[in-house]
Amino acid sequence: MDREKTIVKTSVIGIVANVFLASFKAVIGILANSIAITMDAVNNLSDVLSSVITIIGTKLAAKAPDKKHPLGHGRIEYLTAMIIAVIILYAGFAALIECAKKVIHPKTPSYAAIQLIIIAVAVLVKIILGTYVKKTGEKVKSDSLAASGKDALFDAIISSATLVAALIFMLTGLSLESYLGIIISVMIIKSGFEILGDTFSELLGKRIDSEMSRQVKDLVCTFPEVKGAYDLVLHNYGPDRLVGSLHVEVPADMTVKELDKLQRSITEKVLIETGVILTGVSVYAINDGDEESMAIEKKVREVAAKYPEVLEIHGFSFDRSEKRYLFDVIVDYDNKNRKEIYDKIIAELNEAYPQYQACATLDVDMSD
Secondary structure, eight states: OOHHHHHHHHHHHHHHHHHHHHHHHHHHHHHHTOHHHHHHHHHHHHHHHHHHHHHHHHHHHTSOOOSSOTTOSTTHHHHHHHHHHHHHHHHHHHHHHHHHHHHHSOOOOOOOHHHHHHHHHHHHHHHHHHHHHHHHHHHTTOHHHHHHHHHHHHHHHHHHHHHHHHHHHHHHOOOOHHHHHHHHHHHHHHHHHHHHHHHHHHHHOOOOOHHHHHHHHHHHTTSTTOOEEEEEEEEESSTTOEEEEEEEEEOTTOOHHHHHHHHHHHHHHHHHHHOOEEEEEEEEEOOOOOHHHHHHHHHHHHHHTTOTTEEEEEEEEEETTTTEEEEEEEEOTTOTTHHHHHHHHHHHHHHHOTTSEEEEEEEOOOOO
16 A cells, blocks of 8 residues: 555544544533543544644645646645644643633532543543554654654543543542643643654754665665765655765776766665665765875874764865865764864864865765
């Protein structure tokens, strides 16, 4: 079953389950005069809306590329995840306000055994449904589906707390549901902000997944001509569409024809095995064995090794005619003095080889 059908099928299952749960809880909440159960029913209806939005977003995201959007419409799924996050936040704040009102003006609830049994069944259903939807969303890389699943699991927590509050009231006469409702509302709001933050991160350009990065680089390095793969940049145009480029180190004596064949082979293999579209494969010519060049490269690596913040040195090239040597240096983003470390490396190298100019690029730590 393809990705779109899986998402739609899972969402429809969620809609059916939540409609039934909302109906039962609404009736029980009204009969028991329980604000917690009634708000729980409303939250189930918000889940129905989330599932509908997920289906609509998936259908729109699956539209074929066109002239205005040549890389497809996949990012629509991130927008639907944002909408779902807003719905979760609305439900959380609405529940918080209602629970706060009940704390100020409390009403005595009344519960029956059959009502508690139904709530217990609803908890079980929500745990099963939430786990299924969340895992499916993660499997097919659907943020909106995963968000719906996470919301369903929070519903299970809400219902569990309501059940506990009801049992405490029946045994002791102490009504805690409004206070528990406030705590749960805060948890829902926190979840909404987390989902919203994750979606914003995707739209802003999140760091490449480590597993995907290593998989692409390992595949590229299976070609005997490739001695190293660096600077992998991937742009996310939807959960199933990654487009980017990278650099490879190759022997300096390769012809343009050989490089062309290698580049085509790399892009084809990466696309077939990972689905990643490489629009550009740039090259670094490997040190050709000149003794002076090798000595300078060794010195560059020795100097860089003094700084734990330096993650990598690559792309070394020695140009005697221009009296300079070039390389890229990657300094960890966690270090706030990246430029300072870069300047120290350049200064030490210029002192060691005053006859040549050290030309280094402070490279971006784009991927693992």
